[in-house]
Amino acid sequence: MSKRLMIVDDSNIIRNKIARAMDTYGLEIVGMASNGKMAIEIFVETRPQIVTMDLTMPEMDGIGCIRAIHALDPAVRILVVSALADKATAIQALKEGAQGFLCKPFTDDDLTAATGELLDEEEYD
Amino acid sequence: MTRFGFGRYRALALAIGLFLLLQVGLFALDRNISAQLRADAVYERLASRQFAVHLQVIQDSTLLLHGGALTDKQREDRIRQLDRSATHFGRTLEVFSTGGTTVGKRDIEVHVEALAIPRAQEILRTAQTAWSPVAAAIAALKAAPGPAEAAEPARVILTAVPPLRKEMVEVATLMDDVASERAATLGMAKIGALSLAAVNFFAILFYLAVYLRRSDQELERARKETADILRTTQEGLFLLDQQNRTGTQYSRALERILGTTEFSGKDFFSLLQPMVSEKTLATTREYIELLFKHDVKEKLVADLNPLNCVQVFVGQGTGRPETRYLEFGFNRVKEAGRITHLLVTANDITQRILLERSLKETEARARDQVGMLVDILQIEPAALQQFLRTAREGVQTINGLLQAQETGATERGSKVHALFRQSHRMKGDAAALGLKNMAAAFERLEGTLTGMHENHSLTGEDFLPVTVQVKSIYEQLDAIESVFAQIGQARVSVSLEPHRVGHDPATAQQPFVQRWNDFAQEIAVRHGNTVELNYCGPDLAVLPDALQDAVNTIVNQFIRNAVVHGIEPAEDRKRLGKPATGRLTIHLAQREDGGVDLSFRDDGRGISVEHVRQVALEKGRLSAEEAATWDPRRIIGLIFEPSVSTRATADGDAGRGVGLDAVREVVARLGGSIRLGTTANEYCRFRVGLGAPAMGSAR
Structure with a gap:
C-alpha cells in the first residue's frame, strides 16, 4: 500500500510540482494546503504519513505547523521544503520534529532522493 | 558495546583448566597415600608395642619360673600382668590377620584393617600357631596354687614366646618396606605433578608472552596506520563529543587549516569564535545540537550546515592575517545505535572559491567581450579609430597628471578636478559611440x-x-583595439539601417551624425523626453584629425547638456506651445583659414540667469555681493566653469559640473572662441569657432 502524503506550500506552482513528482514516485497525495492552519485541518482528517512543509506561509507558519503535527502524530515524517534564506529558522523547524530539509529551488530528482532518504529511515526504524 | 571474544582466550583458559586439574589430581593422590601412610604408622606403632609386650611376657614368665623369692602377692601381680600382656599380644596378632579393634599405647582402642600383604598373613599364621599354647599356659598359671605348680606353664610360655620375635621383626620389616614404597610413590607422584604444573605454567607464560606480543604488534600496527593516516591526509579530521570538546586524535592537516596547534581537548566553539560571526556561531551550536539530539536524517540536513563555507582570517607567523575559506562537515559516529561523537572534517577551500570567482569573472569578461563586440560592430570604423586615438591621448593626459608631483591639498584638489574633466570627456565620447x-x-x-x-x-x-x-581602462582600450583589428575584415559586411533624421538627407546618413543622433536618443530615453537631431555641414572626415576630435567632443558635450538640461518633457513643451519633440540643430562650416565654425542650437528651456546665479551661490562660487552685482552675461559665463551645474543630481549623463568646462578646455587649446545666445523657454545656441590646428599638433 502506498504511503499517504500531504503537501503544504503557499505557492500553487510548488504544490503542483511536488504533487507531480510524488505521484510518479508512488505516493498517494491525500491533501494539499496553502497555509499552516489548513494543513492541520487536512492532517487531522486524512492522517498522512509523510508531509512536505514550506516554512514561510500566511495564517500559521511552517514551524508552528510542524510543532502541531508532531504533537498529533510523533511518527509522521516531515520534509521541510524551503528557500535557504535563514539556516537558523530551518534548523529550528527540524528541532520541532521534521526529519529533513530540501532547499528551494529543487529538481524532481532532488525531491525523490530526499523522499527516499526519509522513507528508508522509516522502514529501518 | 564490545563483544567479549572468548575465542582469543581459549588456549589460556585450557591451560589454566589443566593446571587446576593437575592440582586436584595431586591433592587426591596425596590424600589417598597419606591415609595409607597413616594406617601404616598405626600398624608400625602396634608392631612396636608387640615387641614391648613380647619382652614383658618373657620377663614376667622368667620371673615366675625362677622367682622363688616372690611373695604370693607379687606372684599374683605378675600373673595378672602376664595375662593382660598376653591377651593384648594375642588380640593384636588376631586383628593383624583378620582386622578389628585392639588396644594401642596408653590403652587407647585402635581399629585396624587386616594386613593386606600375603607374606605378612603367612607369617602371622605361623606366629598364631606358635602363640596358641600360650593362652592355655596362662590359664594354668592363673589356676596354679603355688610357685611349684606355676613353673611348668611358665616354662611352656618361655618356650613358645621368644621365637615369635622373629615373626614380629619380619612383619615390622615388611610393613616398613610397604610404607617406604608408598612414600616413594607419593614422592614420585608429587614430583610428576609438580613437573606437569611447571610445564603447564611455562606453557601459559609462553602463550601469554606470544599472545601479548602479537597483540601489542597488532595494536602498534593499528596505531601506526592511524597515525600515518592522520599525518598524511590533507583533510582536517577530528572527533567532537557531546560536550562539544575536540578529541585528542586529529589529523596534522588541521593545524595548517586552522592555523593553531593548540587543539586537542578544546571547546569547539571557543576555537570557532575568533573566526566566525556571532550569528554563525549560534547557528552552528543549533546545528550540532540537531545532529546529536534530534531525529533528523544526516543527509537531509547537510544543506543547513552553517560552516559549509566560512571566510576566516588566519594569522601566519609574523605576516599579515590571511583570508581563507574553510569548509566544515559533520558526520555522526554511532555506537550500538547511539550517537557518541561527530566526525568533523575541515577543508581549506580557498583555492576552490578563488577558482569559482575567477571563473565567474572570466564569464563576466566573456560576456563583456561579446557586448563589446556587439558595440564595436555597430560603430563606424573611422569613428572608432578616432575614439581610440582620443581616448589614448586622454589616458596619457591622465597618466601625466597622476605622475605630476604636487605639494599641497589645494593642488591635489585641482588635480582631481582635471582628472575628472578628462574622464568625463572620454565618458561622453564612449557613450556617444555606444561603447557601454x-x-x-x-x-x-x-x-x-x-x-x-x-x-x-x-x-x-x-x-x-x-x-x-x-x-583597467587602458586594458579595455587595448581589448577594443584588438577586437577591432580582428573584425576589421568582417565588419565590411556589417551594415546598419540608417535613421531617417534631419532635414539634410545626405548628411543625416553620415555615420558620425548617426552616432550623435543615437547618443542624443539614448540620453533622451533615460531622461523621459524625445529629441530629433539635424546636421548641416560637411563630412567630418574632410577635417584634419585634431579638428574632427575637437568637434566630436564638443558636439557630444553639447548634446548631453541640451538633452539633460535644455529639452523639456513633452508635456511641458506642449503647454509652452512647442512641438513635443525637442530639436537639436548643428551647423558646421569650414572657414577659409582651415578652421571651422560650429553652431549648436536646442529649442529647450534656455539658460535661466537666475538659476545659474542661485547655483553658483549655493556652490560657493559666488559671494552674495558678487551674485548681486554681476551682470547676466557674466553669470551665464559661469556655466563654463568647473563645479557649477544646473542639474540637481549627478548621473551618468550630466550634472557633475563638468561638460561645458571640458568644451571650454578644448576650445581654449585650439585657440577658439565660444559664444552663447539664449532666451528663456525658447532656445539656447552655442557658437564655437575653432582655428586650424598647428602643423604636427596632436589635435
Whole structure:
C-alpha cells in the first residue's frame, strides 16, 4: 500500500510540482494546503504519513505547523521544503520534529532522493 | 558495546583448566597415600608395642619360673600382668590377620584393617600357631596354687614366646618396606605433578608472552596506520563529543587549516569564535545540537550546515592575517545505535572559491567581450579609430597628471578636478559611440574622483585607486583595439539601417551624425523626453584629425547638456506651445583659414540667469555681493566653469559640473572662441569657432 502524503506550500506552482513528482514516485497525495492552519485541518482528517512543509506561509507558519503535527502524530515524517534564506529558522523547524530539509529551488530528482532518504529511515526504524 | 571474544582466550583458559586439574589430581593422590601412610604408622606403632609386650611376657614368665623369692602377692601381680600382656599380644596378632579393634599405647582402642600383604598373613599364621599354647599356659598359671605348680606353664610360655620375635621383626620389616614404597610413590607422584604444573605454567607464560606480543604488534600496527593516516591526509579530521570538546586524535592537516596547534581537548566553539560571526556561531551550536539530539536524517540536513563555507582570517607567523575559506562537515559516529561523537572534517577551500570567482569573472569578461563586440560592430570604423586615438591621448593626459608631483591639498584638489574633466570627456565620447562598458568604466572612475573631491585632506596615496582604474581602462582600450583589428575584415559586411533624421538627407546618413543622433536618443530615453537631431555641414572626415576630435567632443558635450538640461518633457513643451519633440540643430562650416565654425542650437528651456546665479551661490562660487552685482552675461559665463551645474543630481549623463568646462578646455587649446545666445523657454545656441590646428599638433 502506498504511503499517504500531504503537501503544504503557499505557492500553487510548488504544490503542483511536488504533487507531480510524488505521484510518479508512488505516493498517494491525500491533501494539499496553502497555509499552516489548513494543513492541520487536512492532517487531522486524512492522517498522512509523510508531509512536505514550506516554512514561510500566511495564517500559521511552517514551524508552528510542524510543532502541531508532531504533537498529533510523533511518527509522521516531515520534509521541510524551503528557500535557504535563514539556516537558523530551518534548523529550528527540524528541532520541532521534521526529519529533513530540501532547499528551494529543487529538481524532481532532488525531491525523490530526499523522499527516499526519509522513507528508508522509516522502514529501518 | 564490545563483544567479549572468548575465542582469543581459549588456549589460556585450557591451560589454566589443566593446571587446576593437575592440582586436584595431586591433592587426591596425596590424600589417598597419606591415609595409607597413616594406617601404616598405626600398624608400625602396634608392631612396636608387640615387641614391648613380647619382652614383658618373657620377663614376667622368667620371673615366675625362677622367682622363688616372690611373695604370693607379687606372684599374683605378675600373673595378672602376664595375662593382660598376653591377651593384648594375642588380640593384636588376631586383628593383624583378620582386622578389628585392639588396644594401642596408653590403652587407647585402635581399629585396624587386616594386613593386606600375603607374606605378612603367612607369617602371622605361623606366629598364631606358635602363640596358641600360650593362652592355655596362662590359664594354668592363673589356676596354679603355688610357685611349684606355676613353673611348668611358665616354662611352656618361655618356650613358645621368644621365637615369635622373629615373626614380629619380619612383619615390622615388611610393613616398613610397604610404607617406604608408598612414600616413594607419593614422592614420585608429587614430583610428576609438580613437573606437569611447571610445564603447564611455562606453557601459559609462553602463550601469554606470544599472545601479548602479537597483540601489542597488532595494536602498534593499528596505531601506526592511524597515525600515518592522520599525518598524511590533507583533510582536517577530528572527533567532537557531546560536550562539544575536540578529541585528542586529529589529523596534522588541521593545524595548517586552522592555523593553531593548540587543539586537542578544546571547546569547539571557543576555537570557532575568533573566526566566525556571532550569528554563525549560534547557528552552528543549533546545528550540532540537531545532529546529536534530534531525529533528523544526516543527509537531509547537510544543506543547513552553517560552516559549509566560512571566510576566516588566519594569522601566519609574523605576516599579515590571511583570508581563507574553510569548509566544515559533520558526520555522526554511532555506537550500538547511539550517537557518541561527530566526525568533523575541515577543508581549506580557498583555492576552490578563488577558482569559482575567477571563473565567474572570466564569464563576466566573456560576456563583456561579446557586448563589446556587439558595440564595436555597430560603430563606424573611422569613428572608432578616432575614439581610440582620443581616448589614448586622454589616458596619457591622465597618466601625466597622476605622475605630476604636487605639494599641497589645494593642488591635489585641482588635480582631481582635471582628472575628472578628462574622464568625463572620454565618458561622453564612449557613450556617444555606444561603447557601454567603456563608458561605465569612466563612470566608475568619476565616482572614485567624486569621492576624492569631497576629501579635503588628500594624500598621494589616495590616488592609488585611480591609477588602478586607469590601468583597467587602458586594458579595455587595448581589448577594443584588438577586437577591432580582428573584425576589421568582417565588419565590411556589417551594415546598419540608417535613421531617417534631419532635414539634410545626405548628411543625416553620415555615420558620425548617426552616432550623435543615437547618443542624443539614448540620453533622451533615460531622461523621459524625445529629441530629433539635424546636421548641416560637411563630412567630418574632410577635417584634419585634431579638428574632427575637437568637434566630436564638443558636439557630444553639447548634446548631453541640451538633452539633460535644455529639452523639456513633452508635456511641458506642449503647454509652452512647442512641438513635443525637442530639436537639436548643428551647423558646421569650414572657414577659409582651415578652421571651422560650429553652431549648436536646442529649442529647450534656455539658460535661466537666475538659476545659474542661485547655483553658483549655493556652490560657493559666488559671494552674495558678487551674485548681486554681476551682470547676466557674466553669470551665464559661469556655466563654463568647473563645479557649477544646473542639474540637481549627478548621473551618468550630466550634472557633475563638468561638460561645458571640458568644451571650454578644448576650445581654449585650439585657440577658439565660444559664444552663447539664449532666451528663456525658447532656445539656447552655442557658437564655437575653432582655428586650424598647428602643423604636427596632436589635435
